Amino acid sequence: MTLSSPVTTIAEAGASPRGNSTKTGVMLVNLGTPEGTDARSMRRYLAEFLSDRRVIEWPRAIWYPILYGIVLNTRPKKSGALYDKIWNTEQNESPLRTFTRAQGEKLAATLADSGIHVDWAMRYGTPSIESVLENMLAAGCERIVMFPLYPQYSATTTATVNDKFFESLSKLRLMPSVRIVPPYYNEPVYIDALAHSIETHLAALDFEPEVVIASYHGIPQSYVKRGDPYPSHCEETTRLLRERLGWDDKKLIMTYQSRFGPEQWLQPYTDKTVEKLARDGVKSVAAFNPGFVVDCLETLEEIAGEAADIFRHAGGKNFTHIPCLNDGPDGMAVIEQLVRRELSGWA
Template sequence: MLDAKSSAALTDLAPMEAKCPIHADADHPKVPPARTGILLANLGTPDNYDYWSMRRYLNEFLSDRRVIDYSPWIWQPLLQLIILTKRPFSSGAAYKSIWNHEAGESPLMTITKDQTAKIKEAMHDRYGDQVMVDFCMRYGNPSTKSKVRAMREAGCQRILFFPLYPHYAGATSATANDEFFRSLTHEKWQPAVRTVPAYFDNPKYIDALAQSIERTYAEMDSKPDILVCSYHGVPKRYLMEGDPYHCQCQKTTRLLKERLGWADTEIKTTFQSRFGPEEWLKPYTVEEVARLAEEGKKKIAVCAPAFSADCIETLEEINEEIKESFEEAGGEEFTYIPCLNDDDAHIEALSSVIDDNLAGWLSRG
């Protein structure tokens, strides 16, 4: 959780002192000193778990053609008349079960704020007042458009846009970038921009994952029979159409296995969160954990390397639905290893990625 100092730093978006250019007329608009913005982006979250908050959020999310690419003539009537009539109730109940009631927000929002505050501190240690760090959400609030505008008003003439997805997918990184570039169309003075590519094989990211697993295993009486790396799924069709997500997930698991010094039999890649009738990337986590239990692997651990922060898909789907599938099939001990969240090794990995992508724009102090 943020302390008072970090919280104040995160919300301090006021521009540095703006001044008229030296040789300009007295009535010339004041211009703030030039800075570089670092805008972190995550998936998004509903404002609350009530019906209408959930409906607004789900409508925005499920209307994104990057997420659901069926013809709108077919999809929108189904979405508006059937799915959005029923799903806000079930999704709202799921969010309520994990909601941060003390802060009045979802865990994803809380964690993203914590991550941003720590990255802001790290960037200011490196670059001082040359940088401004903030976050936005692809769906819901705070919107990408509002944060791009805030950075421009604060004097950011360059913006590094960082989708917090280790692995590239059209339905995650690409749609975040789409929204960022759409936001720039509303700016009279557009900043120079860069987008951060996927970091699925970054050594510091892999090491942070490995450390989190080693810490968890060290606290257990005996080692689990297998570690399941559960990645968010996408339709198999996306792979066949050229999306690199599947291959990047497989490489992360391989690099993690090598870093841990494990055998192939000790770690497995699966995919969760299947939606709709078509085939998705396999094996499906919910089915695979049941198969492992029936095979005699009664003690398993599950981690979620594709998620930079715990959210509904990890706290509710993995820790409840997938756990239940494992136990109903005869599994005895299920351990969920939390996402990297604001762990110091994770913050260092993300900061290192930012440093690499600021090269040529800024030099460390």
């Protein structure tokens, strides 16, 4: 008599009842990361990322010749060189993977007494959403809380994570019950965590920034015209932070970074803003990234590196980057509170 084989595919994972006990899982999902800084790894990652219809909404007949004929032949080497600057050489991985794993491990430890199964995944790259879902089903999870790690909603981020998650679920015959953690751009625990991280960082400086910049990842203006609520979420986060910190709109300003391609993106642009501030006589600024849950290429290289250089070359003197919440106590308090809320009645 041959025993049935262990679960090996997501389809098999949902093929039969998983027993009488009800186990709950939590999946943290971040954007993604290349496996290495070499051109091949970068090309594989960029191809997956830039092929996403949520990220690039151009018709495929127009976009694919550009992507495969130009972008993927030129950008991997350039992007790899940028990743080299911030790469975690100790663990041979990007900081985004390091911090996201740490968040998953710390949340797992916090929820250990509740018997909650915690794991983490990437929308692009590995570990994939589908593979992590497969592992959770194999572990007996019949209820899953999925947490897209984006405070402000955009179709380019939160929606594409949801797409991939439900695409994976669609392959199952027996689906688990699911809950999705909603955007939390205006949640008091998130605003308090950001404010505390800013206050703590600024208190340790030997200078006082004249201007503090909240730099958010940008999206094309055309996406907003088609209904993406992202800028309104960013504006509300900034408004609540000003209120919490007691600052006006001259002390705390907001900008958008990381534009790509020929379209007009959300403005004002971060790089142009820091340059103008310096040319207008501002000598000291601080910048932080409230839309990023963990530090990554866009925060460590683009802001802490490139934006700082632009500011100083234009006549500025002091530039400091305030780290993301990462896996610190403030950041974990946000994740834990939002997860516990969604677990209510399940755990």
